Amino acid sequence: AQSVTQPDIHITVSEGASLELRCNYSYGATPYLFWYVQSPGQGLQLLLKYFSGDTLVQGIKGFEAEFKRSQSSFNLRKPSVHWSDAAEYFCAVGDDSNYQLIWGAGTKLIIKP
């Protein structure tokens, strides 16, 4: 069965430092890849998506992600985090072979002042 792994339950980063959140998936074909952010008490908001084409995608709020087929990864990055980036981040993978959207368990980002 397809799966999505976000290895880090939580990550602590100092404000202004760079960030990388990991996402690995198991799926044979090229999947549809998403990153969502959930701020406290809010619903999820799409940060970026990858369907095809350039493997480096830009999203909102200064985030980017890179699809690496050889590593089955879609890691999220930001060069300099702000305190407002503190949130839960979810990776999701769409599978068009059985019409599923599979969610990772989320990574909680904590920002140190």
Next chain:
Amino acid sequence: DTAVSQTPKYLVTQMGNDKSIKCEQNLGHDTMYWYKQDSKKFLKIMFSYNNKELIINETVPNRFSPKSPDKAHLNLHINSLELGDSAVYFCASSQGGFYNSPLHFGNGTRLTVT
């Protein structure tokens, strides 16, 4: 303008009661969903409607019944509430298939069953 709005934001009730959560989207999307997020933040799809037709009905107790009066609304009715139903319930919408289209989420309804 709120794109996906759900009410109420908080719902505290006792075991055995029946309650409803309402959802409306003004994005013109043709597909709407209910998701359940447990205390560990794990997201699980419950139902999906496309153009008022039920297309996904995951393994959910039949105490949960969705109703879609039109494309812009998807309500969730829960009978005989149990302690294990306590969670945050999210409504979402998309244009087209849910596995290959971005989802737009409401802000959630936190249900607490005592």
